Amino acid sequence: MRPTVHDIAATAGVSLATVDRVLNGRPGVRTVTRQKVEEAIGALGFTRDMAAVNLAKGRVYPFVFIVPQGNNSFMTKLSSEIRDAATRMRVERTSIRLVEVPPFDVDALVAAMKRVRDDKPAGVALVAIDASPVRAGIADMKAAGIPMVTLVSDVPGAGHDHYAGIDNLAAGRTAGSLMGRFLGGREGSVLVLAGSMLVRDHAERLQGFAQSMARISPTNPILPVLEGQDDPERSEKLVREALGKFQDCIGLYSLGAGNRGMIRALEHHATEKRAGALRVIAHELTPHSRAALAAGMIDAILNQDAGHEVRSAIRVLKAKADGQSVITAQERIRIDIFLNDNLPPEMEEENIHVSWS
Amino acid sequence: MRPTVHDIAATAGVSLATVDRVLNGRPGVRTVTRQKVEEAIGALGFTRDMAAVNLAKGRVYPFVFIVPQGNNSFMTKLSSEIRDAATRMRVERTSIRLVEVPPFDVDALVAAMKRVRDDKPAGVALVAIDASPVRAGIADMKAAGIPMVTLVSDVPGAGHDHYAGIDNLAAGRTAGSLMGRFLGGREGSVLVLAGSMLVRDHAERLQGFAQSMARISPTNPILPVLEGQDDPERSEKLVREALGKFQDCIGLYSLGAGNRGMIRALEHHATEKRAGALRVIAHELTPHSRAALAAGMIDAILNQDAGHEVRSAIRVLKAKADGQSVITAQERIRIDIFLNDNLPPEMEEENIHVSWS
DNA sequence: TATTTTTTGATGTACGTAAATCAAAAAGTG
DNA sequence: CACTTTTTGATTTACGTACATCAAAAAATA
Numbered sequence: 001m002r003p004t005v006h007d008i009a010a011t012a013g014v015s016l017a018t019v020d021r022v023l024n025g026r027p028g029v030r031t032v033t034r035q036k037v038e039e040a041i042g043a044l045g046f047t048r049d050m051a052a053v054n055l056a057k058g059r060v061y062p063f064v065f066i067v068p069q070g071n072n073s074f075m076t077k078l079s080s081e082i083r084d085a086a087t088r089m090r091v092e093r094t095s096i097r098l099v100e101v102p103p104f105d106v107d108a109l110v111a112a113m114k115r116v117r118d119d120k121p122a123g124v125a126l127v128a129i130d131a132s133p134v135r136a137g138i139a140d141m142k143a144a145g146i147p148m149v150t151l152v153s154d155v156p157g158a159g160h161d162h163y164a165g166i167d168n169l170a171a172g173r174t175a176g177s178l179m180g181r182f183l184g185g186r187e188g189s190v191l192v193l194a195g196s197m198l199v200r201d202h203a204e205r206l207q208g209f210a211q212s213m214a215r216i217s218p219t220n221p222i223l224p225v226l227e228g229q230d231d232p233e234r235s236e237k238l239v240r241e242a243l244g245k246f247q248d249c250i251g252l253y254s255l256g257a258g259n260r261g262m263i264r265a266l267e268h269h270a271t272e273k274r275a276g277a278l279r280v281i282a283h284e285l286t287p288h289s290r291a292a293l294a295a296g297m298i299d300a301i302l303n304q305d306a307g308h309e310v311r312s313a314i315r316v317l318k319a320k321a322d323g324q325s326v327i328t329a330q331e332r333i334r335i336d337i338f339l340n341d342n343l344p345p346e347m348e349e350e351n352i353h354v355s356w357s
Numbered sequence: 358m359r360p361t362v363h364d365i366a367a368t369a370g371v372s373l374a375t376v377d378r379v380l381n382g383r384p385g386v387r388t389v390t391r392q393k394v395e396e397a398i399g400a401l402g403f404t405r406d407m408a409a410v411n412l413a414k415g416r417v418y419p420f421v422f423i424v425p426q427g428n429n430s431f432m433t434k435l436s437s438e439i440r441d442a443a444t445r446m447r448v449e450r451t452s453i454r455l456v457e458v459p460p461f462d463v464d465a466l467v468a469a470m471k472r473v474r475d476d477k478p479a480g481v482a483l484v485a486i487d488a489s490p491v492r493a494g495i496a497d498m499k500a501a502g503i504p505m506v507t508l509v510s511d512v513p514g515a516g517h518d519h520y521a522g523i524d525n526l527a528a529g530r531t532a533g534s535l536m537g538r539f540l541g542g543r544e545g546s547v548l549v550l551a552g553s554m555l556v557r558d559h560a561e562r563l564q565g566f567a568q569s570m571a572r573i574s575p576t577n578p579i580l581p582v583l584e585g586q587d588d589p590e591r592s593e594k595l596v597r598e599a600l601g602k603f604q605d606c607i608g609l610y611s612l613g614a615g616n617r618g619m620i621r622a623l624e625h626h627a628t629e630k631r632a633g634a635l636r637v638i639a640h641e642l643t644p645h646s647r648a649a650l651a652a653g654m655i656d657a658i659l660n661q662d663a664g665h666e667v668r669s670a671i672r673v674l675k676a677k678a679d680g681q682s683v684i685t686a687q688e689r690i691r692i693d694i695f696l697n698d699n700l701p702p703e704m705e706e707e708n709i710h711v712s713w714s
Numbered sequence: 715t716a717t718t719t720t721t722t723g724a725t726g727t728a729c730g731t732a733a734a735t736c737a738a739a740a741a742g743t744g
Numbered sequence: 745c746a747c748t749t750t751t752t753g754a755t756t757t758a759c760g761t762a763c764a765t766c767a768a769a770a771a772a773t774a
Contacts, residue, residue, distance in 0.1 A: 002447070002450075002760095004759095004760060004761085005760070005761065006760085014722075014723085015722065015723045015724070016723085016724085016725095017722070017723060017724075017725090017763095018721085018722060018723075020761080020762070020763075021721095021722090023761090023762090024761095024762075024763085026763090028720070028721055028722080029721070029722085030720085030721065030722090030771090033721080033722080047447055048760085048761075049412070049450075049759090049760050049761070050408075050449070051407070051408040051409075051411040051412045051449075051450070051759090051760080051761095052408075052412050052729090052759070052760035052761045052762090053760080053761055053762080054408040054729090054761095055406070055408045055409050055412055055728095055729045055730065055731090055759090055760080055761075055762095056728075056729055056760075056761040056762040056763080057729085057761080057762065057763095058728085058729060058730095058762095090359070090404055092407070092408075093406075093408070167699075170698060170699050171699070173698035173699070174696055174698040174699040176698070177696045177697075177698045178696065181538065181539050181541070181656070182538050182541075183541070184538070184539075184540070184541020184542060184543075185541060186541075208698075212698055299538070307687075330664075332701060332702075334693065334699075334701070335699045336691065336693075337694040337699075339531055339534045339535070340534075341527060341530035341531040341533070341534045341565075341569055342524075342527045342528070342530070342531040342691075342692045342694075344689055344691070345689075359730095361729095361730060361731085362730070362731065362732095363730085371752075371753085372752065372753045372754070373731095373753085373754085373755095374733095374752070374753060374754075374755090375751085375752060375753075377731080377732070377733075378751095378752090380731090380732090381731095381732075381733085383733090385750070385751055385752080386751070386752080387741090387750085387751065387752090390751080390752080405730085405731075406729090406730050406731070408729090408730080408731095409729070409730035409731045409732090409759090410730080410731060410732080411731095411759090412729090412730080412731075412732095412758090412759045412760065412761090413730075413731040413732040413733080413758075413759055414731080414732065414733095414759080415732090415758085415759055415760095715774100716773100716774085717772100717773080717774070718771105718772080718773070718774085719770100719771080719772070719773080720769105720770080720771065720772075721768105721769080721770070721771080722767105722768080722769070722770080723766100723767080723768070723769085724765100724766090724767080724768090725764105725765085725766090725767100726763105726764090726765085727762100727763090727764085727765105728761100728762085728763085728764105729760105729761090729762090730759105731758100731759090732757100732758085732759090733756100733757090733758085734755100734756085734757085734758105735754100735755085735756085735757105736753100736754090736755090737752105737753080737754080737755100738751105738752080738753070738754090739750105739751080739752070739753085740749100740750080740751070740752080741748105741749080741750065741751080742747100742748080742749070742750080743746100743747080743748070743749085744745100744746090744747080744748095
């Protein structure tokens, strides 16, 4: 069986109380004694029984997640994943409160952060906006000793503990790389649809995309970026107009959350004429984009798994709250690439709750 | 605070003992009483404190992993991931024993399974070989009441609980799809290097690859498959000869573990002439294939994450051992696609051990 | 050496649940 | 009704650790 504190006490030739003092860094132990205990720990290969630790400590982890109110599929998914994790985590003494704020609203976000801070939670995760009041708010939290991670969208240099999200520059590069190869040397220009260049993820994706395209297929010019504000109508209109205007367009990269509008524009475009000629790469696997991929209208979808991001954020917050180190390799959020050949099976119930009865 | 068994007893108006009987499905409770208790559980939203449960039960999960002795990077990685998980899982009352058997040896595998079975572990994971003695062995284990999952390579219809691995047919299709698009309509034939068609994963990948190629670029013929037995020398020789013989070859798909040999052949080929003309897609991200991808020699790498597979197998075994249901969506092993644009950062220490103080 | 300070031991309670025992009550049987 | 069987209650111990208290021993200081 696994060694216990009693075994350590026995092999070290000290009392339980002393072992406890060493294990929990309490004062009043001579260096020699401490070493004896540590030797015994090493020799026996002792590791604490976390079940017992948690039980004895009665520790709870009240975490707060601050996310923009879902106006698009991705944010809706994110919220639902957070709620899901919340119910699943109850078993592990972790409570998660979900705070929703108006999207793209710096003041609202900062105000919410202030309120949250006064609750003194054990950790906070938030979808950041890249603005200095937000940076200040994060610093504020950290000053109050609250572990902080950013989720999905980062704000560099704010002193937070971690960013749980994909590398958007790499995502853009990947998209550009795929696009370049998909075009296969054909002549023509490439269109980019974004939400807004004011959002960091979008800006980074564009940057990466341009990098790769310049490298792989420098002969295909990138047209001026369309900013659809992640709004279906606006996105549809923009794409439609652009496709009409630039007859030589052979590629389209949708790097934001404007897929629904873009798809409608593509449907119109397909009935028009020159069908299969357009290579399309989009972000985020949603029911809409998925259907378009399956139908062959979209060629590839880059995806970030919201569930992974949420769970990673929780792990990191917990580790920080316990003063433990984080396994970096395990917390990297990968960029999923879906073609219609490796599309995961559709789940009616994406999240099935287990009853631990 | 969270409700406890005491709270249930109080609200249901029964004793602790009765609550315990209901919770643990013990006999001797009238249906009416049982319902009262269940109502109270529902009303209070009670969930068991797993920390306390594990502590009280003193339950341990002795699992066994049976894998082929690592003769290639992937299997080495797999073993190391298992060892890694083993140390990390000690904290959660899970012990994992790693049993290594000679590769591709049905008799050795079956013999090992028999020995393992007599140990009566709480669960077994194994890299299966698609042969009927193996099927029988699995049935045997199940008959002994031992939960079973296959890892990496499946053997259908053996009555095991789960397969923790990627969909190899989909992987092949994805490779074919990428290859088809990368070729971009150019004329030329495509070469496939496999380990052995007797291994199920390889056969399935080829099948999927052929499917996609037939659909997307039917004008590019697939040359007779090279079987390199996952041996570097043999693979190198085969690829070298084939590239010399089929001058019109513009694509190469390495679907097994013969990357090292293939890469050497490609190096030779590149110095020869017609450099960038060859599109290459390979499986498994290893130091070698990674370097080749970074150097532009390989265009894409499909990868299965051994760590994910191992952890998934453990989760499933644990759930089965506890008679709990599995969250299917969470256990799907995804097919990673790497271009040199989304290559994860290289980790010197791929697996960092956390010291739990 | 006497005194103070530091270190160590001994012991008990708590955490939430499992599991067992024995007694008591209720239900069912003839 | 007396009796048996089933159901329920009351109580205790255990799991491995945390944490607190008080006494005892050892070391450091005067």
